[in-house]
Amino acid sequence: MKISTKGRYALRLMLDLAIYDTGDPVSLKDIAKRQEISEKYLEQIISVLNKAGFVRSIRGASGGYVLRRKPKEYTVGDILRLTEGSLSPVSCVGVESEECVRSGDCVTVMVWEKLDKAINDVVDNISLQDLVDWHMAQSDSYVI
Amino acid sequence: MKISTKGRYALRLMLDLAIYDTGDPVSLKDIAKRQEISEKYLEQIISVLNKAGFVRSIRGASGGYVLRRKPKEYTVGDILRLTEGSLSPVSCVGVESEECVRSGDCVTVMVWEKLDKAINDVVDNISLQDLVDWHMAQSDSYVI
DNA sequence: TATTTTCCTACCTGATTACTAGGATTAGTA
DNA sequence: TACTAATCCTAGTAATCAGGTAGGAAAATA
Numbered sequence: 001m002k003i004s005t006k007g008r009y010a011l012r013l014m015l016d017l018a019i020y021d022t023g024d025p026v027s028l029k030d031i032a033k034r035q036e037i038s039e040k041y042l043e044q045i046i047s048v049l050n051k052a053g054f055v056r057s058i059r060g061a062s063g064g065y066v067l068r069r070k071p072k073e074y075t076v077g078d079i080l081r082l083t084e085g086s087l088s089p090v091s092c093v094g095v096e097s098e099e100c101v102r103s104g105d106c107v108t109v110m111v112w113e114k115l116d117k118a119i120n121d122v123v124d125n126i127s128l129q130d131l132v133d134w135h136m137a138q139s140d141s142y143v144i
Numbered sequence: 145m146k147i148s149t150k151g152r153y154a155l156r157l158m159l160d161l162a163i164y165d166t167g168d169p170v171s172l173k174d175i176a177k178r179q180e181i182s183e184k185y186l187e188q189i190i191s192v193l194n195k196a197g198f199v200r201s202i203r204g205a206s207g208g209y210v211l212r213r214k215p216k217e218y219t220v221g222d223i224l225r226l227t228e229g230s231l232s233p234v235s236c237v238g239v240e241s242e243e244c245v246r247s248g249d250c251v252t253v254m255v256w257e258k259l260d261k262a263i264n265d266v267v268d269n270i271s272l273q274d275l276v277d278w279h280m281a282q283s284d285s286y287v288i
Numbered sequence: 289t290a291t292t293t294t295c296c297t298a299c300c301t302g303a304t305t306a307c308t309a310g311g312a313t314t315a316g317t318a
Numbered sequence: 319t320a321c322t323a324a325t326c327c328t329a330g331t332a333a334t335c336a337g338g339t340a341g342g343a344a345a346a347t348a
Binding site for chain 1: 228
């Protein structure tokens, strides 16, 4: 029941883009340095975010990436589901769930449905902007 | 973010023991047949439940397993945490969490903490007896 | 004694995770 | 125009884990 590095790094990547959004593209090199994550690995992750239209890429020298939308318009759920795949705890519940031959007399599925709902309820109600706000609040307390 | 077969099978195993609890031990062979799970694989799973004192084993012919406590006294969380290990979505939150060098300026950890809380809140508030009740309600509807 | 059961350890195969590596392509800059 | 800095794309890889299988010892009953 673990979130993989793909999902976790994607979240930090998007947050980094939101925090360092000056209008100019942000290079992966800078993100990798700040987040202490391999640049080559981040390439693969941001490629997914790019193809899904979450970020826009600018190629060539002084290129980089920018967010396509406002931080408020991304939920943590959007980002995690894109990079992790489904967040449902078993394959037989949630969206695009696979039919199970035992579903007739399966009671445990009710547990998984409650769990699925609880998980989505959390990640779909936190926006990237929330993370930015939390970050700012945290930074402030350091300054004082 | 998936619950493995170990946790899922353990839950079905415990539920089977709760449903077929006549006082006589229930053999793994019967459980395996009813649940359509490899008996050999179930051996490994019930061994963990046995060592943790969740079930009592009776060896020899006409032996088997019985629940140590009443179904009301097991939560789904107990069973899953025992067989799956920690249910926390990342290693840096929850009980026995590992310290992270970045925890100082890590904001995403707040997401994981909310998620961890939501997950535990579900599994710790469903008892094995609840599963039995749901099963009975489901069986009734089939009879009609 | 024969049979039925749990108990224990070892092994195995395929998939996944978390990367690394190398080079092609694009675009700004000297 | 050459150089450099960036994204883009594909392949490979070591380690771990999932999900079992296999074989036999030990215990208890009939």
